Amino acid sequence: MKRLFLIEFHKLRNNRAAKILSLIYFILFSAIALFASIKFNFGSIDFRLADQGIFNFPFIWHFNAYFVAFLKLFLAVVIVSMVSSEYTNRTLKQNLIDGLSKKEFILSKFYGVLGFAIASTLLLFIVSLVLGLIFSDYDEFSIIFSDLEYIFAYFLKLVGFFSMCLFFGILLKRSAFALGFLFLLWIFEGIVQLFIKFQAESLDFILNVLPLQSMSNLIIEPFTRLGIVKSAATQLNSEFTKSYDVEWSTLLIVLAWSFIFIYSSWKLLQKRDL
């Protein structure tokens, strides 16, 4: 496993595009968190996002995990291109000739995916912890480390998403096609969602198993949970009965998708003549 990870790491470390994109990703990641702590002056009103309770433990785990997840698109580009460039440079062929098996090749890519997911999750954890320690109104140990399942959900969300990118890269061999396909899938799922909502409500269980939808279900939007929004809603007499928990079933579905994507990548590669 270490050998395969080191092989992938060696490839990434020497790929300028991957390095730059990853760097942008991790800088943006930190910058967004810091952005929230800046004070805005709207005339006489001082507004600071950090004072709205978003950085309170344990809510911060949920908020940050949801909020920075969209940045994963940057890494998706890296992952798709690190797969498709192996086709276009024909280095995949050379790797196999040099003695890597097809299974080892997919595994090395998967370890790369895990590496990115772990690094992002760690960064999320550290940034949130620091912001929380600075701005949170609560700082008891037990409160700080509660609700950490959002961090785990974030990790799984990345693994699932990146595995999907990996599969599309293997399937389509070109990064532009793979990313385009990802976009198409997103639109397709949107249409299915609309259709079910307005035409066939009894089929709504399907929504839970669609790949992109299930990944987004892992971390429910946190905005309506925010104190300020909640109190506004109560004043308007609307009821909130939404569950914000990370559901076991969703975790399992995303885990299953990750497995399906990685396994199909392997089977696909096995069947192909290169």
Next chain:
Amino acid sequence: MARAFRLTGNHLALKTILKLKELTKKFGSLTAVDALTFNIQKGNVYGILGPNGSGKSTTLGMVLNVVNPSSGSFEWFGGEMNTHEALKKVGAIIESPNFYPSMSAEDNLKLVCKIKGVDYSRIDDVLEIVNLHDRKKDHFKSYSLGMKQRLAIASALLNDPEILILDEPTNGLDPQGIHQIREIIKKIAADGMTILLASHLLDEVEKVCSHVVVIRKGVKLYAGPVDELNATHGFFELKSEHKDELKSFLDTHSAIERYDEEDSGLIKAILAQPYEAKFLNKECFDKGILLTHLVKRKETLEEQFLKLTKNQ
């Protein structure tokens, strides 16, 4: 300078490195490789000869784990390990050199070391062999085709392989590049390494190979030592003003199997047994046949190859 390659002792001479059994590849209705069977023994230099599209690269692709065989089988090193483990002991370059463009030569070779599970100690040696040591820090994409091909050979030598497989190693190179590659191959072959060289260029094979496998349209036409490809003793090219006398003399001569007259008037007398030109010259002279042209030749591999592929 390079460490000497593992020399082949006589006791190892019969060790079979690669065994192909009825190996077949079909692409749809096209049969690219048709029930190919041959063995590669340690210590020999093999050529796979065939015109373009005869299935050479597909055959190599199958034994190198990138093309799935339709039927039949192959076995590396007596079948004691699976293909990808075996390939770690093989050095192979195929068609075009494939490396990571934004990595330096050195980093590319490091990656190959990681895949093959060998340490970095040979990197400088192999770069020295192919004359790229000065450029090892440069990006692969800045290399000329000749340099790329040389780097590919360096990469194939990294693990001190049991066998070196080269598929059209001089394809697309300029004369200087071709010369460099051939010198390297000759040097490696002289060190006793087993080599499998696929090519459609006959003189290339003729210069370095001891054994040859000839295929056409995926079918094996011949496999064996180069000398026996056409087991003849050579032929005489003869010209004389006394053509009829010459012909009747050749008809009765015991060392001449048969003769053909070419359009140019040149008579090609094929030998049935070893025979020296000077004896033939003397006999003709004694019979009053004056030769204006007498050359003893062996058929080149090219002539043999063309004959072989035409006959089928």
